[in-house]
Amino acid sequence: MSDSQKALIPMFRVLILSVPEDPADLTPVLMDHLGVNKVDARILQNNLPGLIPQPLTKEHVGALCDDLHRVGGYGVSLPADEIPDLSQPAHLHRAACISEGLEVYNLQGEVESVIPPQDLELLSIGALPTQKAHHEVENQTLLHTSSGPRTTQIDLPSMMGAEAFLIAENPFRVYLINHNEMNYEYLGDRKATSATANFRLFIDDLIAMARGLYMKWTSLFGPRAGSA
Secondary structure, eight states: OOHHHHHTSOOEEEEEEEOOSSGGGTHHHHHHHHOOOHHHHHHHHTTOSEEOSSOBOHHHHHHHHHHHHHTTOEEEEEEGGGSOOOSSOEEOOBEEEETTEEEEEOTTSOEEEEEOGGGEEEEEEEEEEOOOOEEEEEOOOSOOOSSSOOEEEEEOOOOEEEEEEEEETTTTEEEEEETTSOBOGGGGGGOOSOHHHHHHHHHHHHHHHOTTOEEEEOTTSOOOTTOO
């Protein structure tokens, strides 16, 4: 079959809504239907429930869902072309929550658009590792046999930082918000010296403004009432 013929075959994605009580029951299902090894299958399991990344034919997704149901899980198939592409989000560096909605600025500091509250669809917040810090420490040896450097560079453990995806409609847009890369000037007197604190204030304003916003919230800031 040629590549052009393959491109005409409808492809589907599997959305796993619930997993078996025993994760070991899911591992062989993923291995058999996705063609991955045991290690990759277990890594994938850590992100489930959720969307399986590989697109599959209708027959393959049907067989995967059947085996998933057999071991106590539940999944549904969705046409691959109906799944939004989140791989290339626009990086949001300055925004403001105003009465009309979310005011988005471009890199020149000009208002690019105002997104009405009802067009803000989904907010997903998580904690990701920031870049590792480098620190030079002095060698504590008593004797140096050469004139080389007497310090050693070590990598310190990376810190966790807040990051969010924001999806808007009419038209469809995806924004990536890094807590350390945002301009929080609109907060005015409420602005704190901590980027994490300012990020939290921004998120609180966003949620208060867009009441219909669907939220996916991690334990970064603790549980939040009404989050999904």
